Amino acid sequence: MSDQSAPSVVLFTRDLRVHDNPALHAAAGDGPVVPLFVLDPTILDGTFNRPNRARFLAESLADLDAALQKRGAALVVRRGVVADEVAAVVRETGARAVHMAGDASGFSHRREDRLREALDDCELHVHDDSLFVVPPGQITATGKTHMSVFSPYHRKWEKESRRSPLAAPRKLTMPPGLKTGKVPAATEISKGRTAPHMSAGGETEGRKLFKTWLDQRAEGYADDHDDLAGDRTSRISPYLHFGCLSPLEVVTRAWDVAPAFTRQVAWRDFHAQVLAANPRSTRDDLRPRHDRWRTGEDAEREFTAWKEGRTGWPLVDACMRQLVDEGWMHNRGRLVVGHFLCKTLYLDWRWGAQFFVDHLIDGDTANNTMNWQWVAGTGTDSRFNRILSVSSQAERYDPNGDYVRRHVPELSGIDGPEVHAPWKLDRDVRKQLDYPEPIVDVREGNDRFLAARGKK
Incomplete structure (x- = not known):
């Protein structure tokens, strides 16, 4: 399809990367793309926005923007209600489709519902294989929506077929004349002191960190990963949280080298499918024990x-x-x-x-x-x-x-x-x-x- 065709919007959420990004890959294969990130006031003004994550997010967005620019595009940044801002960009560009990563939380499901309502004739494609190795709902127990015990879940998880990681796109095109907006600095999206020795954000840093761990420390992981002083852990959890690294690519590369490590990644998928089936468990006991926790x-x-x-x-x-x-x-x-x-x-x-x-x-x-x-x-x-x-x-x-x-x-x-x-x-x-x-x-x-x- 020519570059003059209607574009597709890629709505980045917790998938801030160009490597193995199914939403970006699908949109790029269809023609021009609009890489979009919306600064959501529900998050920015809420209890989940904290200085450490704000700084890591800002650095990750800057790194994503740089990676897109190397490929001929740029990150479009908007601030406001996600559904409204995406719909506005769709109208402005004449986009025919929106691609985004699927997530597990009740918040993300409500966001998807509002997007579907706001997009009218524009198609919304949710890619459930962006943030998880095995998406929530794919592994279930007979007659149930999810599995509640990890060991049997992990046995099934190991046997699930996995797609191959997707390469980063070599070249991207964008609709002409579209204002990109400004990638925010950490101080613009959150106030407060950050941790003195926190990791730097972004896909570039995450891939470098994971490669170093894989090359130098992965083989001893099974024996030493609980050694507090030795610290043989990969330390990639922040990069997985923000999607600077693909969990599928991480597992694929570590599968034969550090199976004990891939088991830890399976815990992420396990917890995601439990939460997806029990969204109220962010505040309510999953299995109440009638505790009367101490106060005073x-x-x-x-x-x-x-x-x-x-x-x-x-x-x-x-x-x-x-x-x-x-x-x-x-x-x-x-x-x-x-x-x-x-x-x-x-x-x-x-x-x-x-x-x-x-x-x-x-x-x-x-x-x-x-x-x-x-x-x-x-x-x-x-x-x-x-x-x-x-x-x-x-x-x-x-x-x-x-x-x-x-x-x-x-x-x-x-x-x-x-x-x-x-x-x-x-x-x-x-x-x-x-x-x-x-x-x-x-x-x-x-x-x-x-x-x-x-x-x-």
């Missing part, structure tokens, strides 16, 4: 200590400080601090989930919500009353205390694994170190949780 002054004080990394439990504090410092936390650390908040302190998982949303660059709705419900025992964990020992986790995953010393500088002078037990120091030494006593006896806290669940 003591609960608020302990929650503040948890947020600030001042609980007196070094591993917990190190993990929380890494989150604030980097906008990211090691996966093992997320498990530890989640159990500590929900089961040792017996505080509402929603408090922790919101704090993670406030700081995580990869604050994915499905993953964040369903992981928090898992650790709280209100989600898909079949052993919903399981208890993790903070001391055992420290001994196993930070045996020499290097991770703690890295993130809790007050304890940097304590040698070896003794760093995990500063409460053994006398009060004067602790005061000199400016490190608090433990805010809770772990055994007593865990017993309190089990009693509340009717298990003691």
Whole structure:
């Protein structure tokens, strides 16, 4: 079809890349394209927009715009209600189709519905294979809309056929005379201080990071991915969240090298299909346990200590400080601090989930919500009353205390694994170190949780 034919709009959402982008690929194969991103005030002015993600988004949009310009196009940026802005661009350009990535959240489904209503005769094509390896709804249990246990889901997930990753388009054309608008800086879309050592956004950075991990560290992943100090994780979760990397391409490239890693990517798809089938689980317990979470002054004080990394439990504090410092936390650390908040302190998982949303660059709705419900025992964990020992986790995953010393500088002078037990120091030494006593006896806290669940 000639360049003078009616164009197709590519509505970028959480697929900010040119490699293996089904929506972009389909539109480019049809003729001229209008690469469009809409700054949605529902998100920008809401509780989900936070400085770390705003900066990462701005950098990712700038990188996407540069990649499009190399191919003869540019990113068109509009601000307003998504359905209204897309419809306006369709009218302006005479576009005959809109292509976009499918997503799992209730918000994304409502956005699709509004787009269909606003587009009239223009076709809307939703590409469900853009953000997931296996889209929600593709794997189900007999007579059900989704699977609620990960292991059988993963067995089916591994056997699902997968398409080959799509190459980035070599050349793109755009309708003449279309105003592109300005790619926003982070300060234009969010105010506030970002994490001092957060990762840079964008597909270019994400592909470089993943290639380095794949070439140098992937083979040891199965044995070492829980090593907190060694940090052999890929750290690509922010790039997957914003779609700077394709999960399908990531899995394809890692399949034979690091199967334990691809299992972690399968958890993303698993959580997405649980959320898609249970959209209210962002706020409501997926499986209620009739918890009466602690509230009041003591609960608020302990929650503040948890947020600030001042609980007196070094591993917990190190993990929380890494989150604030980097906008990211090691996966093992997320498990530890989640159990500590929900089961040792017996505080509402929603408090922790919101704090993670406030700081995580990869604050994915499905993953964040369903992981928090898992650790709280209100989600898909079949052993919903399981208890993790903070001391055992420290001994196993930070045996020499290097991770703690890295993130809790007050304890940097304590040698070896003794760093995990500063409460053994006398009060004067602790005061000199400016490190608090433990805010809770772990055994007593865990017993309190089990009693509340009717298990003691």
